[in-house]
Amino acid sequence: MRILVTGGAGFLGSHLCDALIGEGHSVLCADNLLTGRMENLTQLAHDKRFEFLQQDICLPFDPGKVDYIFDFASPASPFDYLKHGIETLQVGSAGTINCLELAKKYHAKFLLASTSECYGDPLEHPQKETYWGHVNPVGPRSVYDEAKRFAEAATMAYHRYHHVDTRIVRIFNTYGPRLPINDGRVISNLIRQALRGEPLTIYGDGLQTRSFCYVSDEVSGILALSRANEHLPTNVGNPSEFSILECAQAVLKVTGSTSIVKFEPLPQDDPKQRRPDITKARTLLGWEPKIDLHTGLELSLEYFRSAVESASVQTRK
Numbered sequence: 001m002r003i004l005v006t007g008g009a010g011f012l013g014s015h016l017c018d019a020l021i022g023e024g025h026s027v028l029c030a031d032n033l034l035t036g037r038m039e040n041l042t043q044l045a046h047d048k049r050f051e052f053l054q055q056d057i058c059l060p061f062d063p064g065k066v067d068y069i070f071d072f073a074s075p076a077s078p079f080d081y082l083k084h085g086i087e088t089l090q091v092g093s094a095g096t097i098n099c100l101e102l103a104k105k106y107h108a109k110f111l112l113a114s115t116s117e118c119y120g121d122p123l124e125h126p127q128k129e130t131y132w133g134h135v136n137p138v139g140p141r142s143v144y145d146e147a148k149r150f151a152e153a154a155t156m157a158y159h160r161y162h163h164v165d166t167r168i169v170r171i172f173n174t175y176g177p178r179l180p181i182n183d184g185r186v187i188s189n190l191i192r193q194a195l196r197g198e199p200l201t202i203y204g205d206g207l208q209t210r211s212f213c214y215v216s217d218e219v220s221g222i223l224a225l226s227r228a229n230e231h232l233p234t235n236v237g238n239p240s241e242f243s244i245l246e247c248a249q250a251v252l253k254v255t256g257s258t259s260i261v262k263f264e265p266l267p268q269d270d271p272k273q274r275r276p277d278i279t280k281a282r283t284l285l286g287w288e289p290k291i292d293l294h295t296g297l298e299l300s301l302e303y304f305r306s307a308v309e310s311a312s313v314q315t316r317k
């Protein structure tokens with residue numbers, strides 16, 4: 001297949017490009033490099049089946065016939081989407097509609113990268129796909145949450161009105177190599193601080209929980225969904241739940257750091273608990289994550305060490 005991956009220069013999109021090339025497909029990555037980096041694609045630069053198109057997908061574009069579209073373009077870390085609020089709203093709305101129009105034109109299948117943020121600060125635990133969420137529509141995080149909820153609605157509308165063959169994955173916190181060290185996500189923050197010997201920042205009392213999925217597990221779940229005949233949203237994430245404090249302890253153990261922990265106020269609308277119910281993915285796709293937090297941190301350590309080292313070399317220059 002010739003596959004379009006929007007946002008393919010980002011953390012998850014680049015791992016998805018690798019996996020699709022590994023399966024023998026041709027991949028066209030369209031990315032405006034707002035939060036992505038060309039260095040995430042270095043390993044594909046000389047592969048004849050890989051093309052890169054620097055493109056803002058909010059503007060109409062036509063890459064020619066494609067068979068599948070994976071729509072992954074969007075700032076994803078709170079740091080990025082709060083900095084680029086309007087762009088986040090635009091890419092979730094105009095960007096997704098442009099991709100759906102392409103899917104309609106070329107009879108391509110379409111998969112939307114949605115998010116657990118659609119559940120907001122949830123009142124149901126763990127979150128099933130049938131839960132409609134508890135989202136503040138006007139809070140600071142609404143630029144991301146509502147953009148993704150709109151993108152899901154648009155995807156279902158193109159499926160219902162135009163019979164586009166669509167899928168929606170609700171991705172829960174994913175981590176691994178290529179996660180930028182300064183993007184404010186929990187794992188990157190904690191590992192960066194631990195490797196630098198700085199205090200680990202915990203927001204609130206650290207008892208709020210998260211679940212973390214290693215990137216290879218996430219990508220294999222997304223690929224399994226891409227082959228399934230399911231149009232309503234499907235959660236793909238790791239259901240093992242850790243408090244942020246437990247996560248900090250795991251990071252200290254894996255890095256061997258002696259950093260202390262410091263507490264700061266909780267940001268507005270920060271969810272207290274987030275954990276996927278993956279019954280649907282288990283039964284429908286026969287998928288479940290294989291890599292636990294400790295192993296995933298170990299697998300990520302070499303990348304984070306070199307990213308922290310090259311950032312400090314840049315600062316010294």
Ligand SMILES: NC(=O)c1ccc[n+]([C@@H]2O[C@H](COP(=O)([O-])OP(=O)(O)OC[C@H]3O[C@@H](n4cnc5c(N)ncnc54)[C@H](O)[C@@H]3O)[C@@H](O)[C@H]2O)c1
Nearest residue numbers: 007009010011012032033034035036056057073074076174
């Ligand atoms: N990583 C996670 O834990 C996670 C969790 C839930 C959902 N997701 C979703 O997965 C997708 C990828 O997330 P990520 O973690 O790789 O983020 P990322 O910021 O690393 O990647 C996003 C990519 O989209 C590109 N992009 C942004 N706006 C664009 C535009 N208008 N036109 C073209 N390209 C544009 C960026 O340059 C970047 O390369 C996002 O849609 C995100 O919402 C990720």
